[in-house]
Amino acid sequence: MSRKNKASSQAGLNDRLGSFDLEPPKIYRDSSNGKNPSERSTKKAKNKVELRRRQDKKRKLKKRVRNTLAGILVVLLLAGVGIILSLTVFFKIDAITPGGSGIYSSDEIIAVSGIEIEQNLFLIDTEEIAANIESALPWAYSVKVERSLPGEVKITVTDATAAYAIKNEDKTYIVLDDNFKVLETASEKRPSATVLIACDTVAKADAGYKIEFENDEISQALSSLAAAIKSTSFTEATKIKSNGAGDNYIVYDSRITFKLGSVDDLEEKIYRGLAVCEKLNESNPGAKGTLDLRYDKESYFTSK
Numbered sequence: 001m002s003r004k005n006k007a008s009s010q011a012g013l014n015d016r017l018g019s020f021d022l023e024p025p026k027i028y029r030d031s032s033n034g035k036n037p038s039e040r041s042t043k044k045a046k047n048k049v050e051l052r053r054r055q056d057k058k059r060k061l062k063k064r065v066r067n068t069l070a071g072i073l074v075v076l077l078l079a080g081v082g083i084i085l086s087l088t089v090f091f092k093i094d095a096i097t098p099g100g101s102g103i104y105s106s107d108e109i110i111a112v113s114g115i116e117i118e119q120n121l122f123l124i125d126t127e128e129i130a131a132n133i134e135s136a137l138p139w140a141y142s143v144k145v146e147r148s149l150p151g152e153v154k155i156t157v158t159d160a161t162a163a164y165a166i167k168n169e170d171k172t173y174i175v176l177d178d179n180f181k182v183l184e185t186a187s188e189k190r191p192s193a194t195v196l197i198a199c200d201t202v203a204k205a206d207a208g209y210k211i212e213f214e215n216d217e218i219s220q221a222l223s224s225l226a227a228a229i230k231s232t233s234f235t236e237a238t239k240i241k242s243n244g245a246g247d248n249y250i251v252y253d254s255r256i257t258f259k260l261g262s263v264d265d266l267e268e269k270i271y272r273g274l275a276v277c278e279k280l281n282e283s284n285p286g287a288k289g290t291l292d293l294r295y296d297k298e299s300y301f302t303s304k
Contacts, residue, residue, distance in 0.1 A: 091121040094151040101157035103139045109155055112136035113145075121147050133157070138183050138207040162191040164226065164240075166199055166211075174205050178230055180223065182207050195229070197222060198241040218242045221263050225250060228266035234274070252277055256287065256301075261294035269293040276301065 094117060098109035113129055126145040133143045133155070141160035148154055163178040165187075172186040175194070182205050190196070199222070204212040213219040221242035229237050229250070239251035250258040250270070258273045260266065273291055276299050280287045289303035 091149070092151055093117055093119045093121050093124075093153055096153050096155065098155040098157065101140065101159055103159050104137050104157065108137065109133065109157060113155060115153055121149075121151055121153070124153070129155075134181075135208040138181070141177060141181075162194050164197050165190045165194040166197045166202060166205075174202070174211065176211060178226060180211050180226065182209060182211050195226075195237050196239045198239060215244075217244050221245055221248055224248075224263040224266060225260075228263075228270055232267055232270045232274075234270055236274075236277075252291075255289075256280070257290045259290055259292045259294060272297075272299055 093115065096110050096113070096115055096117070098106045098113075101109065112133055114132060115124060115129065124145075124147075126147070129145045130143040133145075134140050137157070139160045140157050142158045144156040146154045146156075160177040160181070160183055162175050162183060164176040164180065166174040166176070167190075168174060168186065170186075172188055173184070173190045174182060175184040175187050175191055176197075177183060185205050185207055199213065199218070201214040201218060202211065203214045213222070221244065222240065225240045225242065225248060228234070229240070234250070236253045237250050238254045239249075241249040241251075246262045248260045248263055250260065250273075252258060252273065256277060258270070260269050273293050276291055280301065287301075287303060289301055292300040292302070
Protein backbone atom coordinates (compact mmCIF):
# COMPACT_ATOMS: atom_id res chain seq x y z
CA MET A 1 0.00 0.00 0.00
CA SER A 2 1.31 3.36 -0.94
CA ARG A 3 2.08 6.00 1.66
CA LYS A 4 -0.80 8.08 0.40
CA ASN A 5 -3.22 5.24 0.80
CA LYS A 6 -1.98 4.57 4.38
CA ALA A 7 -2.52 8.15 5.38
CA SER A 8 -5.98 8.13 3.90
CA SER A 9 -6.84 4.92 5.74
CA GLN A 10 -5.62 6.29 9.10
CA ALA A 11 -7.66 9.46 8.67
CA GLY A 12 -10.75 7.45 8.00
CA LEU A 13 -10.17 5.36 11.17
CA ASN A 14 -9.78 8.48 13.24
CA ASP A 15 -13.04 9.88 11.88
CA ARG A 16 -14.90 6.69 12.77
CA LEU A 17 -13.53 6.65 16.35
CA GLY A 18 -14.42 10.28 16.89
CA SER A 19 -18.02 9.58 16.10
CA PHE A 20 -18.29 7.40 19.32
CA ASP A 21 -17.34 10.34 21.68
CA LEU A 22 -15.12 8.17 23.95
CA GLU A 23 -13.70 9.48 27.29
CA PRO A 24 -10.23 8.74 28.61
CA PRO A 25 -10.05 5.71 30.93
CA LYS A 26 -10.59 6.31 34.71
CA ILE A 27 -8.19 5.19 37.41
CA TYR A 28 -9.91 3.36 40.35
CA ARG A 29 -8.30 3.01 43.82
CA ASP A 30 -8.97 0.43 46.54
CA SER A 31 -11.95 0.58 48.95
CA SER A 32 -10.20 2.34 51.91
CA ASN A 33 -11.56 5.88 51.29
CA GLY A 34 -9.14 6.51 48.53
CA LYS A 35 -6.13 6.00 50.76
CA ASN A 36 -3.17 4.04 49.76
CA PRO A 37 -1.79 1.18 51.89
CA SER A 38 0.77 3.38 53.65
CA GLU A 39 -1.95 5.79 54.85
CA ARG A 40 -4.07 2.91 56.17
CA SER A 41 -1.14 1.55 58.11
CA THR A 42 -0.49 4.96 59.70
CA LYS A 43 -4.12 5.30 60.83
CA LYS A 44 -4.12 1.85 62.41
CA ALA A 45 -0.97 2.72 64.31
CA LYS A 46 -2.57 5.94 65.61
CA ASN A 47 -5.68 4.04 66.73
CA LYS A 48 -3.55 1.55 68.65
CA VAL A 49 -1.67 4.39 70.37
CA GLU A 50 -4.97 6.09 71.35
CA LEU A 51 -6.35 2.78 72.64
CA ARG A 52 -3.26 2.21 74.79
CA ARG A 53 -3.53 5.78 76.10
CA ARG A 54 -7.14 5.26 77.19
CA GLN A 55 -6.29 1.92 78.77
CA ASP A 56 -3.39 3.49 80.67
CA LYS A 57 -5.68 6.29 81.87
CA LYS A 58 -8.24 3.77 83.17
CA ARG A 59 -5.53 1.79 84.95
CA LYS A 60 -4.19 4.93 86.61
CA LEU A 61 -7.72 5.96 87.66
CA LYS A 62 -8.36 2.54 89.17
CA LYS A 63 -5.06 2.72 90.98
CA ARG A 64 -5.88 6.15 92.43
CA VAL A 65 -9.30 4.92 93.56
CA ARG A 66 -7.73 1.87 95.23
CA ASN A 67 -5.14 4.05 96.95
CA THR A 68 -7.81 6.51 98.13
CA LEU A 69 -10.01 3.75 99.52
CA ALA A 70 -7.01 2.20 101.21
CA GLY A 71 -6.17 5.58 102.78
CA ILE A 72 -9.72 6.06 104.02
CA LEU A 73 -9.70 2.54 105.47
CA VAL A 74 -6.44 3.26 107.31
CA VAL A 75 -7.85 6.52 108.70
CA LEU A 76 -11.03 4.79 109.87
CA LEU A 77 -8.99 2.01 111.42
CA LEU A 78 -6.78 4.49 113.29
CA ALA A 79 -9.85 6.44 114.41
CA GLY A 80 -11.44 3.25 115.68
CA VAL A 81 -8.30 2.35 117.59
CA GLY A 82 -8.21 5.88 119.04
CA ILE A 83 -11.84 5.65 120.16
CA ILE A 84 -11.26 2.26 121.76
CA LEU A 85 -8.19 3.53 123.57
CA SER A 86 -9.99 6.69 124.73
CA LEU A 87 -12.82 4.59 126.15
CA THR A 88 -10.64 1.99 127.81
CA VAL A 89 -7.23 3.47 128.59
CA PHE A 90 -7.32 7.26 128.34
CA PHE A 91 -9.63 9.94 129.87
CA LYS A 92 -10.45 8.18 133.09
CA ILE A 93 -12.08 10.32 135.76
CA ASP A 94 -9.62 11.23 138.48
CA ALA A 95 -11.42 14.20 140.08
CA ILE A 96 -15.02 15.25 140.83
CA THR A 97 -15.40 18.92 141.73
CA PRO A 98 -18.77 20.10 143.09
CA GLY A 99 -19.54 23.74 143.78
CA GLY A 100 -22.14 26.49 143.93
CA SER A 101 -24.41 25.17 146.67
CA GLY A 102 -24.73 26.75 150.08
CA ILE A 103 -27.08 24.04 151.27
CA TYR A 104 -25.47 20.75 150.27
CA SER A 105 -21.89 19.67 150.97
CA SER A 106 -19.48 18.40 148.30
CA ASP A 107 -19.73 14.88 149.71
CA GLU A 108 -23.53 14.92 149.47
CA ILE A 109 -23.43 16.08 145.85
CA ILE A 110 -20.82 13.50 144.85
CA ALA A 111 -22.69 10.72 146.64
CA VAL A 112 -25.94 11.26 144.73
CA SER A 113 -24.24 11.95 141.38
CA GLY A 114 -23.40 8.30 140.80
CA ILE A 115 -20.04 9.25 139.27
CA GLU A 116 -17.09 7.08 140.20
CA ILE A 117 -13.33 7.61 140.00
CA GLU A 118 -11.72 5.63 137.14
CA GLN A 119 -14.97 5.77 135.18
CA ASN A 120 -14.47 6.91 131.58
CA LEU A 121 -15.01 10.64 131.15
CA PHE A 122 -16.90 10.28 127.86
CA LEU A 123 -19.18 7.44 128.91
CA ILE A 124 -21.06 9.43 131.55
CA ASP A 125 -24.41 11.01 130.65
CA THR A 126 -24.15 14.57 131.96
CA GLU A 127 -27.86 15.38 131.49
CA GLU A 128 -28.98 12.24 133.30
CA ILE A 129 -26.56 12.93 136.16
CA ALA A 130 -27.87 16.49 136.50
CA ALA A 131 -31.48 15.26 136.58
CA ASN A 132 -30.63 12.65 139.20
CA ILE A 133 -28.98 15.23 141.43
CA GLU A 134 -31.95 17.61 141.11
CA SER A 135 -34.32 14.82 142.18
CA ALA A 136 -32.14 13.49 145.00
CA LEU A 137 -31.41 16.96 146.40
CA PRO A 138 -34.76 18.82 146.55
CA TRP A 139 -33.20 22.23 147.16
CA ALA A 140 -31.04 21.93 144.03
CA TYR A 141 -32.82 24.29 141.65
CA SER A 142 -30.56 23.56 138.68
CA VAL A 143 -27.47 21.42 138.14
CA LYS A 144 -24.80 21.69 135.45
CA VAL A 145 -22.38 18.80 134.85
CA GLU A 146 -19.30 19.49 132.69
CA ARG A 147 -16.35 17.42 131.49
CA SER A 148 -12.90 18.95 131.86
CA LEU A 149 -9.96 17.21 130.17
CA PRO A 150 -8.08 15.14 130.90
CA GLY A 151 -10.14 13.59 133.72
CA GLU A 152 -12.20 16.05 135.77
CA VAL A 153 -15.98 16.35 136.19
CA LYS A 154 -17.30 19.70 137.41
CA ILE A 155 -20.74 19.86 139.07
CA THR A 156 -22.30 23.28 139.61
CA VAL A 157 -25.43 23.39 141.78
CA THR A 158 -27.71 26.41 142.02
CA ASP A 159 -29.83 26.41 145.18
CA ALA A 160 -33.59 26.84 145.00
CA THR A 161 -35.59 29.62 146.65
CA ALA A 162 -38.89 28.90 148.36
CA ALA A 163 -41.57 30.61 146.27
CA TYR A 164 -44.91 28.93 147.10
CA ALA A 165 -46.47 27.10 150.03
CA ILE A 166 -49.56 24.93 150.50
CA LYS A 167 -50.99 24.43 153.96
CA ASN A 168 -51.53 20.83 155.04
CA GLU A 169 -54.36 19.66 157.26
CA ASP A 170 -51.90 19.28 160.16
CA LYS A 171 -50.96 22.97 159.72
CA THR A 172 -47.54 22.15 158.28
CA TYR A 173 -46.62 23.40 154.81
CA ILE A 174 -45.59 21.93 151.48
CA VAL A 175 -42.88 24.25 150.18
CA LEU A 176 -42.34 24.72 146.41
CA ASP A 177 -39.97 26.62 144.14
CA ASP A 178 -41.28 28.79 141.29
CA ASN A 179 -41.52 25.72 139.04
CA PHE A 180 -43.70 23.93 141.61
CA LYS A 181 -40.93 21.48 142.49
CA VAL A 182 -41.45 20.19 146.04
CA LEU A 183 -38.67 21.38 148.37
CA GLU A 184 -40.23 20.22 151.64
CA THR A 185 -43.38 18.26 152.39
CA ALA A 186 -44.03 19.19 156.04
CA SER A 187 -42.35 22.44 156.98
CA GLU A 188 -43.44 23.59 160.43
CA LYS A 189 -43.41 27.21 159.30
CA ARG A 190 -44.34 28.90 156.08
CA PRO A 191 -41.14 30.43 154.68
CA SER A 192 -41.18 34.20 154.46
CA ALA A 193 -41.95 35.83 151.10
CA THR A 194 -43.70 32.72 149.80
CA VAL A 195 -47.02 32.93 147.96
CA LEU A 196 -49.74 30.80 149.52
CA ILE A 197 -51.58 28.48 147.16
CA ALA A 198 -55.16 28.02 148.31
CA CYS A 199 -55.70 24.44 147.16
CA ASP A 200 -57.01 21.25 148.72
CA THR A 201 -56.62 18.99 145.68
CA VAL A 202 -53.00 17.84 146.03
CA ALA A 203 -52.60 14.34 144.65
CA LYS A 204 -48.89 13.78 145.18
CA ALA A 205 -46.10 15.77 146.81
CA ASP A 206 -42.70 14.03 146.79
CA ALA A 207 -39.64 16.06 147.68
CA GLY A 208 -37.46 16.58 144.62
CA TYR A 209 -40.32 16.24 142.12
CA LYS A 210 -42.99 18.56 140.73
CA ILE A 211 -46.19 18.60 142.74
CA GLU A 212 -49.22 16.86 141.25
CA PHE A 213 -52.81 18.04 141.62
CA GLU A 214 -55.95 15.93 141.30
CA ASN A 215 -57.53 18.32 138.80
CA ASP A 216 -55.53 18.94 135.60
CA GLU A 217 -57.46 22.11 134.78
CA ILE A 218 -56.65 23.64 138.16
CA SER A 219 -53.04 22.48 137.86
CA GLN A 220 -52.61 24.22 134.51
CA ALA A 221 -54.33 27.38 135.75
CA LEU A 222 -52.09 27.59 138.85
CA SER A 223 -49.03 27.14 136.66
CA SER A 224 -50.24 29.98 134.43
CA LEU A 225 -50.76 32.24 137.45
CA ALA A 226 -47.25 31.45 138.75
CA ALA A 227 -45.71 32.12 135.34
CA ALA A 228 -47.50 35.47 135.07
CA ILE A 229 -46.38 36.50 138.56
CA LYS A 230 -42.78 35.73 137.58
CA SER A 231 -42.90 37.50 134.21
CA THR A 232 -44.46 40.66 135.68
CA SER A 233 -42.24 40.70 138.78
CA PHE A 234 -45.41 40.80 140.89
CA THR A 235 -43.59 40.88 144.25
CA GLU A 236 -46.71 42.04 146.13
CA ALA A 237 -48.56 38.78 145.38
CA THR A 238 -49.30 36.89 148.60
CA LYS A 239 -51.84 34.28 147.56
CA ILE A 240 -53.19 32.56 144.43
CA LYS A 241 -56.30 30.48 143.94
CA SER A 242 -57.93 28.64 141.05
CA ASN A 243 -61.35 27.04 140.73
CA GLY A 244 -60.71 26.13 137.10
CA ALA A 245 -59.75 27.68 133.79
CA GLY A 246 -62.29 30.52 134.05
CA ASP A 247 -62.19 31.40 137.75
CA ASN A 248 -58.79 32.56 139.06
CA TYR A 249 -57.48 34.94 141.72
CA ILE A 250 -54.31 36.64 142.94
CA VAL A 251 -54.21 38.48 146.26
CA TYR A 252 -52.24 41.74 146.41
CA ASP A 253 -50.49 42.47 149.71
CA SER A 254 -52.89 40.20 151.63
CA ARG A 255 -55.69 42.80 151.26
CA ILE A 256 -56.83 43.29 147.64
CA THR A 257 -58.05 40.33 145.62
CA PHE A 258 -57.51 40.49 141.86
CA LYS A 259 -60.49 38.78 140.26
CA LEU A 260 -59.01 37.61 136.95
CA GLY A 261 -61.57 35.27 135.45
CA SER A 262 -59.83 33.21 132.73
CA VAL A 263 -56.08 32.81 132.40
CA ASP A 264 -56.10 34.67 129.08
CA ASP A 265 -54.09 37.91 128.94
CA LEU A 266 -52.93 37.49 132.54
CA GLU A 267 -49.99 39.86 132.21
CA GLU A 268 -52.18 42.69 130.88
CA LYS A 269 -54.69 42.15 133.73
CA ILE A 270 -51.94 42.15 136.36
CA TYR A 271 -50.35 45.35 135.06
CA ARG A 272 -53.77 47.01 135.03
CA GLY A 273 -54.43 45.84 138.59
CA LEU A 274 -51.06 47.12 139.82
CA ALA A 275 -51.77 50.53 138.28
CA VAL A 276 -55.11 50.70 140.10
CA CYS A 277 -53.49 49.64 143.40
CA GLU A 278 -50.89 52.33 143.04
CA LYS A 279 -53.62 54.97 142.83
CA LEU A 280 -55.56 53.39 145.71
CA ASN A 281 -52.43 53.41 147.87
CA GLU A 282 -52.06 57.13 147.31
CA SER A 283 -55.59 57.86 148.50
CA ASN A 284 -56.11 54.99 150.94
CA PRO A 285 -52.96 52.99 151.80
CA GLY A 286 -54.86 50.43 153.85
CA ALA A 287 -57.63 49.79 151.32
CA LYS A 288 -59.06 46.28 151.31
CA GLY A 289 -61.47 44.68 148.88
CA THR A 290 -61.86 43.04 145.47
CA LEU A 291 -60.59 44.42 142.16
CA ASP A 292 -62.48 42.99 139.21
CA LEU A 293 -60.14 42.79 136.20
CA ARG A 294 -62.11 40.37 134.05
CA TYR A 295 -63.21 42.93 131.47
CA ASP A 296 -60.92 44.57 128.92
CA LYS A 297 -59.68 48.04 129.91
CA GLU A 298 -62.22 48.30 132.73
CA SER A 299 -61.54 47.72 136.43
CA TYR A 300 -64.02 47.76 139.29
CA PHE A 301 -62.92 48.00 142.93
CA THR A 302 -65.27 46.96 145.71
CA SER A 303 -64.03 47.76 149.20
CA LYS A 304 -64.74 45.64 152.24
